[in-house]
Amino acid sequence: MGRRDFLEIPRRTSPYRTVAERVRDHAELIHPLPLATVEAQAARCMDCGVPFCHNACALGNLIPEWNGLARSGEWRSAAENLESTNNFPEFTGRLCPAPCEPACVLAIGGDAVTIKEIERTAIDTAFANGWIRPRPPAFRTGLTVAVVGSGPAGLAAAQQLNRSGHRVVVYEKADLPGGLLRYGIPDFKMDKAVLDRRLDLLSAEGITFECDRDCGVDVSGQELLERHNAVVLALGSERAREAELPGRHLDGIHLAMEYLIGQNRRVAGQTVEVVSARGRSVSIIGGGDTAADCLGDSHREECASVQQLVIYPEPPRTRTASNPWPQWPLVLRSHAAHEEGGVRAFGIEVLGFEGERGRVCGITVVDVDRDGSAGGRGLVRRPGTERRIDTDMVMLAIGFAGLRPSPLFEQLGVGLDEGDSRITVGDDNRAGPVVVAAGDAVLGAALVVDAIASGRLAAATCDVLLAQRAEVTA
Numbered sequence: 001m002g003r004r005d006f007l008e009i010p011r012r013t014s015p016y017r018t019v020a021e022r023v024r025d026h027a028e029l030i031h032p033l034p035l036a037t038v039e040a041q042a043a044r045c046m047d048c049g050v051p052f053c054h055n056a057c058a059l060g061n062l063i064p065e066w067n068g069l070a071r072s073g074e075w076r077s078a079a080e081n082l083e084s085t086n087n088f089p090e091f092t093g094r095l096c097p098a099p100c101e102p103a104c105v106l107a108i109g110g111d112a113v114t115i116k117e118i119e120r121t122a123i124d125t126a127f128a129n130g131w132i133r134p135r136p137p138a139f140r141t142g143l144t145v146a147v148v149g150s151g152p153a154g155l156a157a158a159q160q161l162n163r164s165g166h167r168v169v170v171y172e173k174a175d176l177p178g179g180l181l182r183y184g185i186p187d188f189k190m191d192k193a194v195l196d197r198r199l200d201l202l203s204a205e206g207i208t209f210e211c212d213r214d215c216g217v218d219v220s221g222q223e224l225l226e227r228h229n230a231v232v233l234a235l236g237s238e239r240a241r242e243a244e245l246p247g248r249h250l251d252g253i254h255l256a257m258e259y260l261i262g263q264n265r266r267v268a269g270q271t272v273e274v275v276s277a278r279g280r281s282v283s284i285i286g287g288g289d290t291a292a293d294c295l296g297d298s299h300r301e302e303c304a305s306v307q308q309l310v311i312y313p314e315p316p317r318t319r320t321a322s323n324p325w326p327q328w329p330l331v332l333r334s335h336a337a338h339e340e341g342g343v344r345a346f347g348i349e350v351l352g353f354e355g356e357r358g359r360v361c362g363i364t365v366v367d368v369d370r371d372g373s374a375g376g377r378g379l380v381r382r383p384g385t386e387r388r389i390d391t392d393m394v395m396l397a398i399g400f401a402g403l404r405p406s407p408l409f410e411q412l413g414v415g416l417d418e419g420d421s422r423i424t425v426g427d428d429n430r431a432g433p434v435v436v437a438a439g440d441a442v443l444g445a446a447l448v449v450d451a452i453a454s455g456r457l458a459a460a461t462c463d464v465l466l467a468q469r470a471e472v473t474a
Helices: 035-042 052-056 063-071 075-083 089-095 115-128 152-163 192-204 221-227 256-267 289-300 408-412 448-473
Strands: 144-148 167-171 208-210 230-233 253-255 281-285 305-310 343-346 348-356 359-370 379-381 387-390 393-396 400-402 434-437
Touching: 035 063, 035 115, 052 063, 063 075, 063 115, 075 089, 075 115, 089 115, 089 192, 089 448, 144 152, 144 221, 152 167, 152 192, 152 230, 152 448, 192 208, 221 230, 221 408, 230 408, 230 448, 253 256, 256 289, 256 393, 281 289, 289 305, 305 348, 359 393, 434 448
Parallel strands: 144 167, 144 230, 167 208, 230 434, 253 393, 281 305, 281 393, 305 343
Antiparallel strands: 348 359, 359 379, 359 387
């Protein structure tokens, strides 16, 4: 393969399974490409002198480097390079929206390198060949760290701290570890065997998991500090944004995570009472990933109909002059679930809900347009467009407002921001207990790649603070 491959090889990604096949199960969506095809895709990388993909990746993945290894079929070395910056490429290779790709130099006037595809192929190939094995630390420091929360930020922090030689205990309030990776992300996006495979490795490396432990309730902050030399808070951003609208109290109106968590438990074979879309006329309010996840699960439950209501007008199909490369492209994005059916309506504001005998039966909506006056970016209602949409089930997927309230914050003396939505604990807390925070608890709702990067940073901060304490007491 030559250095002009980016001119001669077209972009190609793994095809989705057919709609008729995939809506009948919860298996992952894609048919992976053969290794030789992915190697040809890696050859499209220009090995830029200034690789903008690096800047766009929160983890600073060495993308041209592992593309070069993949190009040559050196998949073991590619996976090792990838793991040097990313604890869990199998998560990001499935779930990350790949901000690195729009920043690829090829994306200026053409199709970016299939970075996410190559990443997933590298780590899956490594697992398939037995190259990924437990790597317990060679020594132990005698110090212990509690990590509260087992999502991607908590798991990344736990692995990094364990590699530093500390004994790590991960506390998780749910019955099984994984956070939203287990009970938020549908199986068709990431099979739970992928998560369990990594959790088994972490356990084999010496990390302990204690589940059904709601810290602040089942285990107090004082107890955590008595048992451990440091605490890392990776609690996530679980408080859903609410719709304070007339009729919100009606039966049949649910928060998106209430639905998704129940469906994940059902798919896992747990005998639980769940919110079900089967046979319902479903309306999903929201335009992001969570809304698309609800859409995909609704199809698999065989709902009667489903529509997605997005308040913002439909984005353009291509970049506008005010949104140049390498900025994140503000363009229309579709998920696999949108190919599976349903209606997606843009520029629709929900005004309230109507009910019959205590259950929702309709939504009052109005069309909205962008307010372009004086450069404004707000929305204005279009007169005469108010109307009712029939529905008997509503899912609210309008984002997350921040941290779930917990007595743990006061118990640990942790500060919160003005809206009690994020932790503001400082990184330089030399005087008091070593308490640091990571992930959505600090960032607000963010990407899986951001969570892993934040977990790595929190682990490094915690490690430095513990070393400073050791110097003081020596």
